[in-house]
Amino acid sequence: MLSSRRINNPKEQAALLDCVQLMDLSMDRVWDSILALNEKTTISHKDAHSWLSSVLTNHVTCLDGLEGSAKDLMETDLSDLILRARTSLAMLVAISPSKDEIVEPLNGDFPSWVTSKDRKLLETLPNDVKANVVVAKDGSGKFKTVKEAVASAPNNGKTRYVIYVKKGTYKENVEIGKSKKNVMLVGDGMGSTVITGSLNVVDGSTTFKSATVAAVGDGFIAQDIWFQNTAGPQKHQAVALRVGADQSVINRCRIDAYQDTLYTHSNRQFYRDSFITGTVDFIFGNAAVVFQNCKLVARKPMTGQNNMVTAQGRTDPNQNTGTSIQKCNIIASSDLEPVKGSVRTYLGRPWKEYSRTVVMQSTIGNHVDPSGWSIWSGDFALKTLYYGEYMNNGPGAGTSKRVKWAGYHVITNAAEAKKFTVAELIQGGVWLKSTGVTFTEGL
Incomplete structure (x- = not known):
C-alpha cells in the first residue's frame, strides 16, 4: 500500500x-x-x-x-x-454470544501467559522484587540503560520478565516492542527511578513517536517508576507514556508532561495508585482503560489554553473502548491553584465521534468548570458521544450546571455504571486478578 x-x-x-x-x-x-x-x-x-x-x-x-x-x-x-x-x-x-453477558466468569483458568509468581509481584516493595536483570547508572547492574535491558528480554516470552531499574534519572526513549511480551519494569519508587525524554511535535516528532516510553508488547507492567516528557507546554504534543499493550498494568507510577501526557492508545489497560499530570488532552487515546485510586492533576497551561483531562478517541459505536475514571482524585497542581479562576479546566472533550468517558465515585476539585465538559469543534459528536458521571463528590462534582448535550448522562442506575468497571470494560476479573495488583472489580 x-x-x-x-x-x-x-x-x-x-x-x-x-x-x-x-x-x-x-x-x-x-x-x-x-x-x-x-x-x-x-x-x-x-x-x-x-x-x-x-x-x-x-x-x-x-x-x-x-x-x-x-x-x-x-x-x-x-x-x-x-x-x-x-x-x-x-x-x-x-454474532455476539449475548449482548447482556458482559461479566467474565471468575472461576475459569487464567490466561496462558500468567504464572503463579506473577500474582505477588504487584504487591511487593521495590527492593523485594526478584528481577531477571538489573539496570543501574553506576554500573552495579547488568545494564546501564533501560533500552538495553528491554532488548535482552526473550521474544514472545510466556513468563514474566522482570527488569529492575535502580534509582536514578535515565535520559532515553524506550520502546517495548510487540515481540517483548510479559515485560515488567519496576523501579525504586515514582520519585526515585525516572525515565525522561523530550521528543515533541514542534521539533519534528510525530505524536505517536514522541513518547518517552512506548509499550506495545502484551502483558506489560510498570511499577514504581516516573515517566517524563520535559518538552514543556510550548512544544505542544509531547507524550510521556504510550501504551498499546493488551492487558497492561501501570501501578504506583508518576506520568508527567503537559499536552498529551498519557497516550492510552489501544487494547485493555489498568492504572492504579498513579499520579498523572498535564494540560491539554493529557489522557487521550482509544483503549478500554480503567483508572482507580489515581491522582489526575491539571497543570498551568500556556496563556489562552484550556485544560482537558481526557480526549477519548472512539471512532465507531461497535468498538468496546472507553475511559473509566473510578475512585480517583481530580485536582489542580500547585502552579494552577493560584490562577484557576482564569484557566478553564474540563473533564474532557470529544476527540472522535463516539468518544466515551465516565467519571465515577471520584473527587472533583473546584478548578473544574461547572459545565464539566468541553466541545471539540462546534456541535461535533455531541449527539454520538457518551459522557457519564456517577456518584462523584467534591466541590466540582455538582451536575446542575453541566452541559445539556444528548450524549451527556448523569448516571443514577448502578447497572449502567457497572458497564464501566474493571469487570466489564476491561474484563479484568480474569487477567487482573492473576497479577496481584490491588483493584476494585465492581462499584
Whole structure:
C-alpha cells in the first residue's frame, strides 16, 4: 500500500514509518482474532472484540498522522481499510454470544501467559522484587540503560520478565516492542527511578513517536517508576507514556508532561495508585482503560489554553473502548491553584465521534468548570458521544450546571455504571486478578 514514490519531507516520512508499524500490528491482531473466534468461548470472543477494535484504532491513527503528499498517496487505501475494519466489528457484534453477558466468569483458568509468581509481584516493595536483570547508572547492574535491558528480554516470552531499574534519572526513549511480551519494569519508587525524554511535535516528532516510553508488547507492567516528557507546554504534543499493550498494568507510577501526557492508545489497560499530570488532552487515546485510586492533576497551561483531562478517541459505536475514571482524585497542581479562576479546566472533550468517558465515585476539585465538559469543534459528536458521571463528590462534582448535550448522562442506575468497571470494560476479573495488583472489580 505504501507507494514507492519518494517522500522527501521528514515529517511525512516519520508519519509513514508510524503507519508501517501500525499496519504490522494490525495484521497480527487480525490473525489473533481469527484464532480466538475459532475457540468459540465468551472470553475468546471478547478478546477478538478488543483486538479488532484496536485494528480500527491503528488505521485511524495512521491516517490522522499523515499530511501533504503522503496523505494524498494513502488516503484512499486507508479509507478502504477503515471501512473493512468497521464492517468486521459490526459483524462480530452481530454474532455476539449475548449482548447482556458482559461479566467474565471468575472461576475459569487464567490466561496462558500468567504464572503463579506473577500474582505477588504487584504487591511487593521495590527492593523485594526478584528481577531477571538489573539496570543501574553506576554500573552495579547488568545494564546501564533501560533500552538495553528491554532488548535482552526473550521474544514472545510466556513468563514474566522482570527488569529492575535502580534509582536514578535515565535520559532515553524506550520502546517495548510487540515481540517483548510479559515485560515488567519496576523501579525504586515514582520519585526515585525516572525515565525522561523530550521528543515533541514542534521539533519534528510525530505524536505517536514522541513518547518517552512506548509499550506495545502484551502483558506489560510498570511499577514504581516516573515517566517524563520535559518538552514543556510550548512544544505542544509531547507524550510521556504510550501504551498499546493488551492487558497492561501501570501501578504506583508518576506520568508527567503537559499536552498529551498519557497516550492510552489501544487494547485493555489498568492504572492504579498513579499520579498523572498535564494540560491539554493529557489522557487521550482509544483503549478500554480503567483508572482507580489515581491522582489526575491539571497543570498551568500556556496563556489562552484550556485544560482537558481526557480526549477519548472512539471512532465507531461497535468498538468496546472507553475511559473509566473510578475512585480517583481530580485536582489542580500547585502552579494552577493560584490562577484557576482564569484557566478553564474540563473533564474532557470529544476527540472522535463516539468518544466515551465516565467519571465515577471520584473527587472533583473546584478548578473544574461547572459545565464539566468541553466541545471539540462546534456541535461535533455531541449527539454520538457518551459522557457519564456517577456518584462523584467534591466541590466540582455538582451536575446542575453541566452541559445539556444528548450524549451527556448523569448516571443514577448502578447497572449502567457497572458497564464501566474493571469487570466489564476491561474484563479484568480474569487477567487482573492473576497479577496481584490491588483493584476494585465492581462499584
